[in-house]
Amino acid sequence: MRAADLVTKAVRNTFRSKLRTTLTVLALFVGAFTLTLTTAVGAGVTDYVTKQVASLGADDVFIVTRTAQATSDGPAEYDPETSSASTGTAGGLPGAGASDPITEEDLDEIASFDGILSVDPVQTAAVDYVQYADGTKLELTISPTSSVTNADLVAGDQLDDGGDPQLVLPADYVDPLGFDSAEDAVGSTVAIGITDVLGEQHTVEATIAGVSQESLLSSGAGANTALVAELVDVQSAGIDTGDPRYAIAVARFDTSLSADEVAALKAEIVDAGFGAQTVQDQLGVIKTVIDGIIGVLNAFAVIALIAAAFGIVNTLLMSVQERTREIGLMKAMGMRGRTAFGLFSLEAVAIGFLGSALGVGVATLLGTALSGALSAGPLAALPGLTILLFEPASILGIMLLIMAIAFLAGTLPARRAAAKNPIDSLRYE
Structure with a gap:
């Protein structure tokens, strides 16, 4: 039996x-359906995070803080010389207030x-508002890094x-400040309100x-x-608060360093x-949570x-049972065992193709609409x-995986059909 005839017969027998x-x-x-959606979620989030990291241009920096001294005797006694709050270095980044300030000696x-x-060093300032012309005053936060x-x-x-004071304005401030568009806002001068330590604005x-x-990072x-x-x-x-102290510092490292060398350098700094x-470290928790959710969905x-x-x-075992006499007749007419094996294996692959194609197709259509x-x-x-994010390579991989699972599942029935004795099969009632 020719290969084309074998495939045609297998598809016909499937139904x-x-x-x-x-x-x-x-x-x-x-x-x-589930695998396609979870893979698409993983691809979409990974693509977004990758773009955000690339846009930051900060893949060659360490965000450095001074580790707070641990104590086994309960809370440490207040020391005005090293307190982050009293030196104005608290805040800025999550956890910054829980660490000691960084000094000039630390920077060296x-x-x-x-x-x-x-x-x-990264200096921080808590501002009150931003205002354009005589328009509405809007609360504003400045990103520390x-x-x-x-x-x-x-x-x-x-x-x-190297220039004059400049600001990068978040897109959602454009309309409330009174600008017609983002392009219209560029080059304009705004007033930033700030209150000093004496309470004067x-x-x-x-x-x-x-x-x-808006950015994830x-x-x-x-x-x-x-x-x-x-x-x-x-x-x-104008009040002299002594030697400058900082909540965080940004250390740029050599981009030619390998991943292992960067890890070793990081370990030295920690020691x-x-x-x-690094930015990737800060994303680690986010990615771990996302990967965990996707892993659970993939398990289902x-x-x-x-x-x-x-x-x-x-399905195929029942098909072999029902077609016992037919298999015996085909083998009596010269069909070889491997041909019978191939026929039932192709039936399993056809079932796998139908299920995977329908699942992937429906997931892509619904997912695209849902994503929009x-x-x-x-x-x-x-x-x-x-x-x-539906990637062609991932979709093809899922279909091939499911067809492979279907082929393996059809191996037992196919072997049983191939091993049947034609004389016994023709006597089967």
Whole structure:
């Protein structure tokens, strides 16, 4: 029997018992549908995070903090010389207030490690509001690391540290401040309100260099070094607070270092009493949670596929049983055992193809519509996020996986059909 005839006959035989085949295909459909959606979620989130990291331009930096001294005797006694709150270094990043401040000596020590190219302290200032012309005053937060990272811009340019005070405005501030568009806002001058340590409010002017869209990795406005320095100077009201202390510092390392060398450098910094995190480290918790959710959903898909595999075994075993005389007649007329094996194996693959194609097709159609609705609704605050990203390679891989499972499930019935004795089969009632 020619290969084409064998395939045609296998496909035709698949629908001999329509109900059994339909139920088996439905079981495969559930597995393919779930796997396709969970794979698309993983691809969408990974793609978004990758783009966000690339837009930050901060894959060569450590965010460094001073590790708080541990004590086994309960809470440490208050020391005004080292207190983060009293030196104005609390806040900025999550956990910053729980660590000791970084001093100038600490900056020199961090810079002395081999592989560290530069170390920049990050100053923070708590501003009150931002206002354009005589318009509405809006509350504003400045991202602590904005002066050393890149924003995901929708208009304008990145911050220029060598120029005048500049601001990167979040996109959702454009309309409330009275601008017609993001492009219209670029180049305009806004007033930033800030209250000093004596309780008096001042305003600092800054030029809008660019407008950024919402990001998973950063929040608030961006300010260049010149603007942050002026804000900090105004906030201190000229009061000498002693040697400068900082909540965090940004250490840039050599991009030619391998992953193992970066890990070793990070370990050296940690051993010296500092905390060091890359952007990827900060994303680790997010990705772990996402991977955990996707893993649970994939487990349900695997259970559905296992159930479908038993369905295929049952369907084909019943088919072999019902067609015993037919198999005997074909073998009596010269069909070889491997041809019979191939016939039933192809029937299993055909069932796998039907289930996987239907599952993948329906998941892609529904997922694309759902992703569009979410992007325009609940996820509108995260532009650029495609929550369900269907990649052709992943879809093809899922289909091949399910067809392979179907083939393996059909091996037992196929071997049973191939081993049948034609004389005994023809006598079968």
